[in-house]
Amino acid sequence: MARMKVATVWFGGCSGCHMSFLDLDEFLIDLAAQVDIVYSPVADVKEYPSHVDICLIEGAVANDEHVELAHLIRQNTDIIIAFGDCAVTGNVTAMRNPLGTIEPILQKVYVEAATLHGRIPFEKGIVPQLLDRVLPLHQVIEVDAYLPGCPPPAERIKAVLVKALSGEPLTLEGSDLKPG
């Protein structure tokens, strides 16, 4: 059987979910024996591959680059897992939403609060533009499974990966559904 192609992606999050992924400890060695990590913040790959079996997406959708990549991932991926509370609910990344659209927030942070050279960062094609509203992943693309937690405990990540590798439905129950 061909080795499964697994990707992990980092959108608007703190990378805590990826840190928790690394907390899988020796299971990472078992995992490495069964899958190829084809795209990830911890692998030096620039382009999202044309076919991926499972993709874990950490973080909320917060800028236009996230939106574009999310759609590409959806096209090229069989199973997409919303990885952690930011992807599932927006979580901390979305706490700016009640404050309104992005312009006044950038103004306040980068201009009014700056002590030196206050300026809103803008480089077309280089600095991704922030969305007016941070969104959970499933409001942008179809999501196949949800892995909540801030971060999801390593055991919970393992439970989902084991199911995914054996082709079982990726359903969690009870305390494995706890956000936060």
Add this chain to the structure above:
Amino acid sequence: MAVKTLTIDGKHVSARDDQTILQTAREAGIRIPTLCDLPGVGPLGACRLCLVEVTGVPKLLPACVTVVQEGMEVQTNTERLRRYRLMIVELLFAERNHVCSVCVANNHCELQDRAMEIGMTHSRFAYQFPKLDVDTTHGRFGIDHNRCILCSRCVRVCDEIEGAHTWDVSGRGANARVITDMNVPWGEAASCTSCGKCVQACPTGAIFRIGATVAELEKDRTQLSFIVNARENKQWLG
């Protein structure tokens, strides 16, 4: 006192004629999920999680405020009810800004507990992200409207147990808010005795002790039923 006999999930049970479906189910060991219900204060039917099906009644009935009747056939856990309960919990999460990871009540929250119990994986409804206030004018306790689910437990403990009726609900629908006195900052609410019963009653992190940080706020609801039991039954020793 008359006794009523009925069935709940096919199980034959008997109840006093003033008991509700919820009380009867609990005595029979049948679990119905609740959120606004709080032992020690009167039921209200605010959260709708305890909705049940009764044969012959086309609409769903809240078990906490529906009194038993002779020959009732009650279903508490049908596919339809599970669908509605899931929808209710998802709507509660979407309505305000419940950010469990940075909430004082994380790991000790009844909304979080119900989400797990009912099997919520995510909210299918668009988060509203309303801009809401946090009132810390009281000095010892605070109210964070971002986390309030309008269960009105605070209103009921304050009125029924403390007898102060500092809390109430103003507005309707999405504009509804719990308020203190005539919608003044909590610190200016002259009727508040600072007893802290609302802090214990609140199912989420909405009403909190100032100084509590993430996941630190554990509440003790048994204090409230202890007071009621002591008052009504004169039982206050273990």
